[in-house]
Amino acid sequence: MTETFYDVMRRQGITRRSFLKFCSLTAASLGLAPSFAPKIAHAMETKPRIPVLWLHGLECTCCSESFIRSGHPLAKDVILSMLSLDYDDTIMAAAGHNAEAIVTEIVEKYKGNYILAVEGNPPLAEDGMYCIIGGKPFVEQLKYAAESCKAIISWGSCASWGCVQAAKPNPTRATPVHKVPGLANKPIIKVPGCPPIAEVMTAVVAYLLTFDKLPTLDRQGRPQMFYSQRIHDKCYRRPHFDAGQFVEHWDDEAARQGHCLYKMGCKGPTTYNACSTVRWNEGVSFPIQSGHGCIGCSEDGFWDKGSFYERLTDINQFGIEANADAVGGTAAALVGAGIAAHAGLTALNRAKQPGAEKQ
Amino acid sequence: MTELTSAASTAPIYVYEKPVRLWHSLNALLIVVLSVTGYLIADPLASLKGEASEHFLMGYIRFVHFSAGYLLSIALLFRLYWAYAGNEHARQIFLPPLLKTHYWQGVFHEVLWYLFLVKEPRKYIGHNPLAILAMHFVFVWGVLFMIVTGFALYGEGAGQGRWQHTFFSSWVLPLFGSSQSLHSWHHLFMWLIICFVLVHIYVALREDRLSRQSMLSTIVTGWRTFKDDRPVDDESGA
Known part of the structure; x- marks a missing residue:
């Protein structure tokens, strides 16, 4: 039953020539030397396929929309065939209880050996009742799937930072994946963007699946190869x-x-x-x-x-729309007025003291 | 020091050594340059016409800002060394005697003096206690904040692997959450320092006329002269 990536690709009708092209392309997009292309090919021919469970919380599906429009159709086809899209509520065939059963099936069957991709985030207010999937709060499904996964990919700004649903005042307490309390301690790769760039998404998945390890992340948990420059x-x-x-x-x-x-x-x-x-x-x-x-x-x-x-950023703590210049400029003007008033008072005070001028 | 206090004379005392005075003037110049160029980076001058290859205006403004920032940092490092190597007055603004009652009484008296509630300020060889408080918490820490955030912003452009990024951006950016927030804080602290400068200049001018010791001439010569012969109130060893 241990199918390799290559097996799956061949079954999907991808030729060996296309497969090798994809390996070179992936090596290039990951910034690796040409010598890595055969290594990627070798990994894909020998390693068992790792399923990817793609969950959706509070989101707008722009990540999925971006992903399926990956610039290179070749990369897209290959990556999509690498992904086990048995469960992806936007594009899966199953519905209802049958669909929900797939999550349990993957979690049980591939315990500790699947990638959990999360699009969107769970709202925590009212015990997570603002996002219900299959009759249960999304936060529970997320925690359940995270418990036995290998690593988590936070797709997009929703899963990475919170995005629009977590913007002030955030009535549903929408919370990015890495801040969900009680979530299993798994490595998290943030791929922020609204949506993230399709090629970035496919490259991250390709890296994870072929090298079987996380790409180098920066301090904020983003893959350095795509998020190290402004x-x-x-x-x-x-x-x-x-x-x-x-x-x-x-x-x-x-x-x-x-x-x-x-x-x-x-x-x-x-x-x-x-x-x-x-x-x-x-x-x-x-x-x-x-x-x-x-x-x-x-x-x-x-x-x-x-x-x-x-x-300039608005500084909302001041109640009205203000930015650094408005706040700072006002402060400087107030200080200036204070100085003028103080100088005036000083002069007045001196004038009242007849002996003062002698010094 | 104690002998000096008891001597209670009007004899001038050499307080601020040359490096301290030099640091003061250099800071004054750099703060003006940094504030003007910094403001222009956030809010650039009117757009230039013609080909991009004919101009390098933002480039020059940013170059001046970065160079001045480097000078400010190097000057502070040197000044910290001088706080150790120089005389006792050289460390006054770096090590305020926050645990001494006499110091806080001095602060309180100085506040009353500025509120016109006492007739006469106390007499000091070095800075007055309120000045020490402001210089330490607003100026020293303010400038340090600007240097740290400034290098963090510089490291963003310099890129990963450069020391500015390794030592500053790599931990400062996550601390502030985003580059945008970091920019805002760097900008806000410019205004804090501008406010400090306004007050600093005003009180220096005012103290020069109304306090019991010299001010403006001391900035230039380093010598403190006194207007009366009563004892000074400096915290001994401060």
Whole structure:
């Protein structure tokens, strides 16, 4: 019964030639040397296929939508055939109790040997009643599946950070996967983005399945190979930033010339993702290339950082819409007024003391 | 020190050694440069026309900001060394005598003085206790915060593997949650330091006229002169 990845691929009608192409492509996209392509091929020919259980919590399915549109159809086909999509409530054939039984079946059959991919996150308020799957709160299904998995992939900003449903005031207490209390202590790979880039998703799965270990993660748990640089660092409009050429209005000449969108609130300088290198839709474009600033969708709490069109973050603690300049400027003005008042009082006080001038 | 206190003379005392005075002037210059360039990085000047290859305005502004940041950090490191190597006044703002009652009485008296509730301030060879408090908690820690967050922001651009990233960005970024929050805090602390500078300059001018010892001339020469011959109130050994 131990099918290898290669067996599965051949059964799905993928030729050996395509298979080898995929191995080279994966090696390249993971930034590995050409010598790794045969190693990937060897691993896939010999290792038993690891099933991936893909759960959905509070989410919008944009991760799935992105994933199935992976730029290289080849990669997509191969990866999809590697995934056991027996349970993925968006695209699975089964329904109702039969579908729910599949989760139990995989957990029992592959104990400790399957990957748990989570799209979306569980709401914790009211015992998790804001997200019910098969009559039970999603948080219970998540904990159950996490108990005997090998590793967890947090797909997208929902699972990684919380995203829109966890934005203030977060009435349902939507909680990212790594913060769910009582969740089994398993390695978690965060693949943030709303949605994450398709090629990034497939590469992460390919890495996990072929090397049987986690890719190198940064301190925040994201694969370093895709999240170690900011959009800004590799943006093709960066020369305009350095030159001091900015779009000031959406319809000005600079906008037509494709100058830097920094002044329009582009979050490229504070966002870690691979959009400016990998791009989207088979490398066609990415938001900045389309003339709109980055909104920072792969960053923690990006919904709560104020307008997408302002550089400075809103500081909500002050009750009104305020940013660092408003708060700081007001403070400086108050201090200045205080100084003026104090100086006035001092002068007045001195004037009242007749002996003071002698000193 | 105790002999000096009991001597109770108006004789000038050499308080601030050359490195301390130099550090003070350098800081003043760097803070102005860093605040102006920092503000312009967050809120750039009007857009330039023409080809990108003809200009490097943001690049120069950022270069000045980073260079000034490096100078500020190196100067602080040197100043910390001088707190150890210099005279007792050189460590006053780094090691406030927070556990001494006399010190807090001094702080309280100084507050009353600024609230016009006492007729006369106390007399000090070094900084007054309130000044020590402000310089330690607002300035020293404020500048240290700016240096740490500044290097963390710099490390983001420098990239992984560079020491700025290894020693700063790698732990500061997760601490603040995101680069955006880190930028906001770095920006807010600029305003804190600007507020400090405003108050600092005002009280220096005011104390120069109203306190019992010299201020502005001491900044330049390092010598403290006194306006009366009564004993000083410095915490001994402070």
